[in-house]
Amino acid sequence: NFMLTQxxxxxxxxxxxxxxxxxxxxxxxxxxxVQWYQQRPDSPPTTVIYEDHQRPSGVPDxxxxxxxxxxxxxxxxxSGLKTEDEADYYCxxxxxxxxxxxxxxxxxxL
Amino acid sequence: xxxLVESGGGLVQPGGSLRLSCAASxxxxxxxxxxxxxxxxxxxxxxxxxxxxxxxxIDYADSVKGRFTISRDNAKNSxxxxxxSLRAEDTAVYYCARGLPPDYWGQGTLVTVSS
Numbered sequence: 740n741f742m743l744t745q746x747x748x749x750x751x752x753x754x755x756x757x758x759x760x761x762x763x764x765x766x767x768x769x770x771x772x773v774q775w776y777q778q779r780p781d782s783p784p785t786t787v788i789y790e791d792h793q794r795p796s797g798v799p800d801x802x803x804x805x806x807x808x809x810x811x812x813x814x815x816x817x818s819g820l821k822t823e824d825e826a827d828y829y830c831x832x833x834x835x836x837x838x839x840x841x842x843x844x845x846x847x848x849l
Numbered sequence: 850x851x852x853l854v855e856s857g858g859g860l861v862q863p864g865g866s867l868r869l870s871c872a873a874s875x876x877x878x879x880x881x882x883x884x885x886x887x888x889x890x891x892x893x894x895x896x897x898x899x900x901x902x903x904x905x906x907i908d909y910a911d912s913v914k915g916r917f918t919i920s921r922d923n924a925k926n927s928x929x930x931x932x933x934s935l936r937a938e939d940t941a942v943y944y945c946a947r948g949l950p951p952d953y954w955g956q957g958t959l960v961t962v963s964s
Binding site: 772774776778783784785786789795827829831832833835836837838839840841842843 | 896906955
């Protein structure tokens with residue numbers, strides 16, 4: 740099994756851009772798609788990025804995703820930060836049906 | 850509109866059993882793989898089980914293998930999780946989530962294992 744490592748927390752000011760990383764411990768990051776989920780307090784997760792860089796309908800284009808094979812990592816970038824973006828963000832990937840979540844990153848917009 | 854509604858959570862003593870249900874609506878349930886994912890209080894997300902659209906294949910995280918059983922009834926648009934030999938560390942909100950990878954999540958049901 741592999742692990743996905745995220746920073747515990749990040750903070751940035753409204754209007755700025757923040758990037759959250761997600762590093763895969765073994766096996767290629769490109770092996771299977773990476774998803775990103777947003778979770779606000781006392782709410783279930785919602786998908787903000789799927790298949791590495793795709794945005795579900797309703798997710799603003801301020802959210803973007805990418806993968807980097809050289810660092811074996813994925814990234815979630817949020818531009819034009821708004822206070823409503825303050826939440827926990829989780830990356831996720833899988834091998835066959837075995838799924839792994841990153842430990843989560845708490846985004847503070849201050 | 851996709852809806853997933855979990856039920857069956859509650860307080861149970863260590864060593865006890867509980868059966869969770871997830872009622873699906875707004876999509877063709879039989880066409881989708883399903884998962885159970887849990888979140889301990891103040892902690893991150895942990896995938897625990899997967900089931901294929903027709904009931905196979907099935908997979909479990911090592912933390913629940915041999916104690917939990919996932920199943921589904923496509924005629925009833927329902928997903929289940931039978932949890933046996935419960936431990937304090939199983940205390941969590943349990944979510945059902947559609948698809949591989951998951952795209953929609955239910956609101957979750959809280960399971961508390963305590964004496």
